[in-house]
Amino acid sequence: MSDMFGAMSLAQLSTLIQNRVVDPVAVTESVLEAIGNHHDQSIFTAVFGDRALREAAASSERLRQGRSLGILDGIPIAWKDLFDIAGRATRAGSKVLADAAPADKDATVVTALQRAGMIAIGSTNMSEFAFSGLGINPHYGTPSNPAAKGAPRIPGGSSSGAGAAVAAGLVPVAMGTDTGGSVRIPAAFNGIVGYKATRGRYPMDGVFPLARSLDSLGPLCRSVQDAVWIDAAMRGLSVPQVAAGDxxxxxxxxxxxxxxxxxxxxxxxxxxxxxxxxxxxxxxxxxxxxxxxxxxxxxxxxxxxxxxxxxxxxxxxxxxxxxxxxxxxxxxxxxxxxxxxxxxxxxxxxxxxxxxxxxxxxxxxxxxxxxxxxxxxxxxxxxxxxxxxxxxxxxxxxxxxxxxxxxxxxxxxxxxxxxxxxxxxxxxxxxxxxxxxxxxxxxxxxxxxxxxxxxx
Missing domain, CATH: 3.90.1300.10 (Amidase signature (AS) domain)
Known part of the structure; x- marks a missing residue:
């Protein structure tokens, strides 16, 4: 089971964690190992091993004491490399920002999901400055579409690494941005779910922009239910309020x-x-x-x-x-x-x-x-x-x-x-x-x- 955590839906993994069948530390260690051993090292541009394990240990202790933060507590999430992560430069897929000053705090939505107990696992690759729907990046490599059975195919962009990370079973969810299709395109190309929210639904503080009149956010994940859970947490809700209609x-x-x-x-x-x-x-x-x-x-x-x-x-x-x-x-x-x-x-x-x-x-x-x-x-x-x-x-x-x-x-x-x-x-x-x-x-x-x- 340990090599399958990243390939689970949020609901599947949450059930295991909340019932204490598996521990958040074990889940995080497994996900980090899978990322490190994966044949495509262009999917992630950075892995937050120390931070992820600290957050996982805190989650584990909460669960041990019966103080779970909710259904997302202990679940890993990857962040497109234009969300500020405290202590590291936000590169937005570009070499020219590699030596930029490190962010002094997390992006607001990163903090929101941390408060829900989620584990920040790493930054995912992207089209440079988010300006392409194809996902090709000459600086950090182009993730190959995991659904391709022969010669490499594009993952779609600009949230290329986010789509590939979920489709490859490395993480259950990754956060992307969408200015012209950058969540929905990689979701479609990789055979996963991608939800683009209405612009302005979530705060954009700490998110490197492309076009502010168009920029929006959303998760790439395995199911619509997963997207509903992430949406609720990003808006500070402890329980999702969306139910299936008729x-x-x-x-x-x-x-x-x-x-x-x-x-x-x-x-x-x-x-x-x-x-x-x-x-x-x-x-x-x-x-x-x-x-x-x-x-x-x-x-x-x-x-x-x-x-x-x-x-x-x-x-x-x-x-x-x-x-x-x-x-x-x-x-x-x-x-x-x-x-x-x-x-x-x-x-x-x-x-x-x-x-x-x-x-x-x-x-x-x-x-x-x-x-x-x-x-x-x-x-x-x-x-x-x-x-x-x-x-x-x-x-x-x-x-x-x-x-x-x-x-x-x-x-x-x-x-x-x-x-x-x-x-x-x-x-x-x-x-x-x-x-x-x-x-x-x-x-x-x-x-x-x-x-x-x-x-x-």
Whole structure:
């Protein structure tokens, strides 16, 4: 059993720990050993052995004295390398920050989960400065997708190490960020669950930004129930308040524009098969165009993207100094595009965004939205490393579906729904308008088994 702790769901591992079948110290030691022995050493950029064992010992003592902090006490969690961890530099996947001053305290959400008893196990790899949906990192290596059976495939990004760490069974949960899809994409590519919360649901103190008007957080984990538990703890709740709803009462919109353009046949088949299962379970679907999707793409073509404008503003001094030579040239290239976005153009995007958010919210009403998380399965790594033009094209297509939700400030959950080309996982993305996270999570709880195909 000891080599399986990282491959368990939070519920499975919590049952063992709370019933004192296993001790948090033994769990932590096993997870640390598994990480150290794993064949892919690019998944983690740092492992917090001493800290993790101290936290595990404290958890063990609490449990011995009957003072458990709750259902997450003693469970390991990995953190994407842009969350501040006290005493170490927050590198955000970049060499240029390797010698930065160490953080003087943990990020607020790290502290929240520590207060719930969780064990900070290490920092996971990522796309440099979180600016790619592919997960390729030339500085610290690119984690290989654990679902790939042949040549290495990308893990998705930017939360690449987080997705790979969970999919490889090294940790039960890892925390990511999502600005254009960086939780939901690696979840889909690696065949796990990824929950992107509404922007602003959690405090962002101590989280290295990409684009503040879009940045959001969320866990990559094994089940929707796991995501519900993590969500509650990050908001300071001792007990989750989300319960499974009634799948037969769900009304779901499937967009007919944009999200299926150029989609692989295997992705469409896996998605539509899941829709058929949900229909048999009583959910109702309406297929309709969402005009805002086309307008968002037109805005980007005319003015550029919010993420590029805000990333350039954040990194503009770095881009004109010697640090630029130490950065991934693809990140430099993409970030410099932000210089071409004018202030009137940026304001026009923001004004259009407010209008479109309101229009789509009225259009949807109480309905959810569903479409494939990504239009294709995880592609092979080597061609993307070798060809910058291919990198740009695939990155754009990879981000297309998920970034729509970021622009509209939706919350979303990606759930595995089958496999496509080369037996690689396909994600089913269920989304809801801003601040309807409880509605979304309740619906995802009630439909997860159906979406996965476990429903009989």
């Amino acid at each position: 799948a037969s009462a769900l009304e779901i919109v499937i967009p007919t524009n944009v999200v299926f353009d150029g989609a692989e046949a295997g992705v469409i088949d896996a998605f539509e098969t899941a829709v058929e299962r949900l229909t048999r379970a009583g959910a109702s679907f309406a297929r309709m165009a969402i005009p805002a999707f086309d307008e968002i793409l037109a805005l980007m073509a005319k003015h550029g993207t919010l993420v590029t404008a805000e990333a350039f503003a954040l990194h503009r001094e770095r881009l004109v100094g010697p640090e630029a030579a130490e950065m991934d040239h693809r990140v430099v290239m993409r970030t410099r595009l932000g210089e071409k976005i004018s202030m009137p153009g940026y304001v026009a995007i923001l004004e259009a965004r407010d209008r479109l958010v309101n229009e789509v919210t009225r259009l949807l009403g109480d309905r959810l939205v569903a479409f494939p998380s990504v239009a294709h399965v995880a592609p092979l790594l080597a061609p993307l490393e070798a060809d910058d033009d291919l990198f740009v094209a695939v990155n754009g297509k990879t981000l297309r579906n998920t970034m729509l939700g970021n622009f509209l400030n939706w919350c979303g959950v990606s759930v595995p729904c089958g496999t496509g080309e080369a037996g690689m996982p396909v994600g089913f993305l269920l989304s809801a308008p801003a601040r309807k996270d409880e509605t979304l999570l309740s619906a995802a709880l009630s439909t997860e088994a159906v979406i996965r195909g476990d429903f009989v």
